[in-house]
Amino acid sequence: MKSYSFWNKHSTLNTRSSEEKDFYFNKIKKLLKSRNAVMIAHYYTNPEIQALAEITGGCVSDSLEMARFGSIHPATTLLVAGVKFMGETAKILSPEKNVLMPTLEAQCSLDISCPIKEFSAFCDDHPDRTVVVYANTSAAVKARADWVVTSSIAVDLIEHLNYLGQKIIWAPDRNLGGYIKLKSNADIINWQGTCIVHNEFKTRGLKRLKNLYPNAAVIVHPESPQSIIELADVVGSTSQLINAAKKLPHKQLIVVTDRAIFYKMQQIVPDKELLEAPTAGEGATCRSCAHCPWMAMNNLKNISDSLEFGSSKYKINVDNELRKAALLPLNRMLNFAKTIKCNVKSNI
Numbered sequence: 001m002k003s004y005s006f007w008n009k010h011s012t013l014n015t016r017s018s019e020e021k022d023f024y025f026n027k028i029k030k031l032l033k034s035r036n037a038v039m040i041a042h043y044y045t046n047p048e049i050q051a052l053a054e055i056t057g058g059c060v061s062d063s064l065e066m067a068r069f070g071s072i073h074p075a076t077t078l079l080v081a082g083v084k085f086m087g088e089t090a091k092i093l094s095p096e097k098n099v100l101m102p103t104l105e106a107q108c109s110l111d112i113s114c115p116i117k118e119f120s121a122f123c124d125d126h127p128d129r130t131v132v133v134y135a136n137t138s139a140a141v142k143a144r145a146d147w148v149v150t151s152s153i154a155v156d157l158i159e160h161l162n163y164l165g166q167k168i169i170w171a172p173d174r175n176l177g178g179y180i181k182l183k184s185n186a187d188i189i190n191w192q193g194t195c196i197v198h199n200e201f202k203t204r205g206l207k208r209l210k211n212l213y214p215n216a217a218v219i220v221h222p223e224s225p226q227s228i229i230e231l232a233d234v235v236g237s238t239s240q241l242i243n244a245a246k247k248l249p250h251k252q253l254i255v256v257t258d259r260a261i262f263y264k265m266q267q268i269v270p271d272k273e274l275l276e277a278p279t280a281g282e283g284a285t286c287r288s289c290a291h292c293p294w295m296a297m298n299n300l301k302n303i304s305d306s307l308e309f310g311s312s313k314y315k316i317n318v319d320n321e322l323r324k325a326a327l328l329p330l331n332r333m334l335n336f337a338k339t340i341k342c343n344v345k346s347n348i
């Protein structure tokens, strides 16, 4: 097992020398001003990107807050550091704004797992069901849905729809869908996508780590497999896990999500020991690193280039008809989020 201080010393998450970092920080700060732009970064981007977003008045958050922040910020350009669905969501909510991403190749395995043609046919086969999709989907899949949700409000929304007597199609994350079903008891049929990062956490390794640190709390993102969720003290979105790290009395925390979150989490709880949950199975020849390969494609150089050149290589465009259709379920999500208090979900 590895603690955060280990990663801080040896991490490959910060990729630049300090001279390069200073150079890009200064350049990007000037570009943000001259382009009337603001940075919106996810917790899974590299620590230097999160730090830059913070000191320039941008936002570092979970995907719900990224969407909300972009839609209300007065900047005319949004620089979204994350993966493509996050840039698309920003564009759908703010069509008048210029939405740039450091690379349009930063995908998401959940988004990829749910092609619109197959998904649409699946929905057509179940016309009696309300279609709820995770934010980690394409604009076309959102446009086919009745609701979009992020992990921070997924359980609350499905409980609400269940209360109204509605039967649900959930897509694309089968782990999150399984968790929601367990919590809400709703009638849900599940698409079978997974997150390639969270699906790699291993039960046996986690049990062993719990034995080594019997006083540690286990905090888990709900994209993880059911057997991992069963071992959790707290299950929640990235923001909810950071809140839980603060609120829990435990001095040690086993963190079951992308390790880039450790940067922000350790800032919030400097006195606590953060332990990385194991990802490799017994005898594995390849060790996955608990870091999203697409989030890792964002770096200071391509952020600087995207702001400097602003060309189609960096620009998010969404077809206007698709955009209008996807806006409805996205706005439903934002309005629903306003009506609930997004408390940390605990499964104990």
Ligand code: 13P
Pocket (backbone or CB within 6 Å): 061, 062, 063, 064, 136, 150, 151, 152, 195, 223, 236, 237, 238, 239
């Ligand atoms: P959050 O909404 O919890 O930030 O999750 C987004 C994501 O892609 C997690 O893998």
Ligand code: SF4
Pocket (backbone or CB within 6 Å): 044, 083, 107, 108, 109, 110, 136, 195, 196, 197, 198, 223, 258, 292, 293, 294, 295
């Ligand atoms: Fe998608 Fe998983 Fe990466 Fe999140 S961590 S963006 S769900 S592949």
